[in-house]
Amino acid sequence: MEDSNLSPGAKAARYWFVDGIPDIVSGVGLAVWGLCLIWFAEPPRRLIALIGQAVFLTAYLGQRWISEIFKSRTTYPRTGYVRPPAARRQESARLITIGDGSTLPDENVSSFPGPTFVVLIVASALIAAIGIRWAVPAIMLGSALFLYLTSKESERPYDLRWALVLPVFSVPFVFFGIPTQALENVPELTGGIWLALQGAWHLRNYLEATANYRHA
Amino acid sequence: MTKIQNLLSVDRVVHEPARLMILKFLESVGEADFTYLQAQGGFTQGNLATHLTKLRDAGYVDIEKTYKGRVPLSICRLTPAGRNALKKYVRSVIDALGAPS
Numbered sequence: 001m002e003d004s005n006l007s008p009g010a011k012a013a014r015y016w017f018v019d020g021i022p023d024i025v026s027g028v029g030l031a032v033w034g035l036c037l038i039w040f041a042e043p044p045r046r047l048i049a050l051i052g053q054a055v056f057l058t059a060y061l062g063q064r065w066i067s068e069i070f071k072s073r074t075t076y077p078r079t080g081y082v083r084p085p086a087a088r089r090q091e092s093a094r095l096i097t098i099g100d101g102s103t104l105p106d107e108n109v110s111s112f113p114g115p116t117f118v119v120l121i122v123a124s125a126l127i128a129a130i131g132i133r134w135a136v137p138a139i140m141l142g143s144a145l146f147l148y149l150t151s152k153e154s155e156r157p158y159d160l161r162w163a164l165v166l167p168v169f170s171v172p173f174v175f176f177g178i179p180t181q182a183l184e185n186v187p188e189l190t191g192g193i194w195l196a197l198q199g200a201w202h203l204r205n206y207l208e209a210t211a212n213y214r215h216a
Numbered sequence: 217m218t219k220i221q222n223l224l225s226v227d228r229v230v231h232e233p234a235r236l237m238i239l240k241f242l243e244s245v246g247e248a249d250f251t252y253l254q255a256q257g258g259f260t261q262g263n264l265a266t267h268l269t270k271l272r273d274a275g276y277v278d279i280e281k282t283y284k285g286r287v288p289l290s291i292c293r294l295t296p297a298g299r300n301a302l303k304k305y306v307r308s309v310i311d312a313l314g315a316p317s
Contacts, residue, residue, distance in 0.1 A: 008256065009244035015252075072285030080252030081289050082245050108245045 012108040013085040013155035019075045020202025021067045023195050026113040029059020031192025037185035038178060078213035085110035112156040119143050120191040128184035133174045136186050141167035166194050223312045229274045230305040235267050239302045242294040250290040276301055
């Protein structure tokens with residue numbers, strides 16, 4: 001995965017995702033939200049939905065802080081600490097100003113997981129608009145391919161094999177007897193589980209690769 | 217003094233390749249600890265410590281001994297003086313040699 005042509009800033013941004021912890025934090029938040037919305041859709045229970053939303057917002061807004069707690073026990077003692085990537089907003093503004101998207105500035109920045117959440121929420125809206133059970137895997141396949149293609153050059157690229165797992169996760173929901181109005185929340189649940197599993201996979205690989213670390 | 221002769225007056229603390237690399241790293245990433253810099257730059261422990269000491273003595277790098285959780289870390293940051301020195305060095309080299317085509 002290590003690309004020697006990457007600038008130090010881009011390398012540092014990728015390093016934030018090397019252990020899968022940010023994926024796990026975001027994924028768990030999203031999955032809990034989706035689960036609350038699906039399981040308690042019929043009859044509607046506002047309190048549970050609000051709790052799910054609170055968990056999601058905490059994971060989204062506090063992603064850096066929560067990830068750092070875990071990283072300080074696993075990643076920093078093994079392969080060192082570098083400042084977590086800042087939000088990409090400032091950089092986009094500059095790219096628009098200078099009109100050159102071909103060469104990204106050498107900065108430690110990231111926009112993850114915002115775009116992933118947006119894609120899953122759009123998928124959710126599409127499923128709600130179409131309202132057909134079989135549309136769920138098709139929309140999830142489209143979302144997965146979109147995520148794969150748009151993240152290719154980013155600091156957190158999705159692997160094609162992992163991207164293709166996302167629609168497979170949604171297939172059981174076609175057969176489950178969940179209410180049709182709850183189907184629209186399948187992207188949040190499956191997307192969350194998908195992200196968390198990827199994170200767990202990366203964490204396992206990272207721990208294996210750094211098994212013989214020395215204490216700093 | 218001709219433009220090319222300006223190279224004689226570049227900051228020798230910055231001019232050393234390993235220190236230049238450390239300054240460039242820190243400029244790009246914001247802050248990093250000793251272990252990360254060592255891995256990214258391919259330094260030995262002693263080599264990195266020597267260069268960091270020189271940069272700290274020149275006032276270009278700030279080294280903070282702190283904890284993240286229970287792990288002790290030596291976090292290195294570029295100081296404003298270090299940022300200016302790096303900028304000045306790059307400008308001097310470009311002025312003397314010309315911008316890369």
